[in-house]
Amino acid sequence: MIVPAAAQTYDLKGLNCPLPVLKARKRLAQMPSGTRLWLETTDPLAVIDIPAFCNEHGHMLIETESTADGHRFLVERG
Template structure:
């Protein structure tokens, strides 16, 4: 059970591939099972973030469209 509130990583204003590169670096520094909200404005993020999660072994828990962009809740996988 996840009692701690996930941190939010503001990636708004960044375009592909920066949101994924920065998310990869941030998640690598977190414990497996930790969760992180990614906030993006890049339209390609709806393709890039899920693909990144699948490739890296992270779980995409939730996706939400918000004004001007999207939010993604990512749970860090066990892979490095």
């Protein structure tokens, strides 16, 4: 079994829709397939936008967590 490398964290806190998705898309486009990235957000719409983005662009949403000030999403680049 191959264990993925530790995921980087991308701080998108303080940004409102659509910026978290747009910035995540740009960052993931620069990463190799199979790489994982934590997206940290404070935008309440991110719980809808990030899963939809992953579904539309072939990325895998591995994990979602609520945080004190928002949410974080572990995304694997497709």
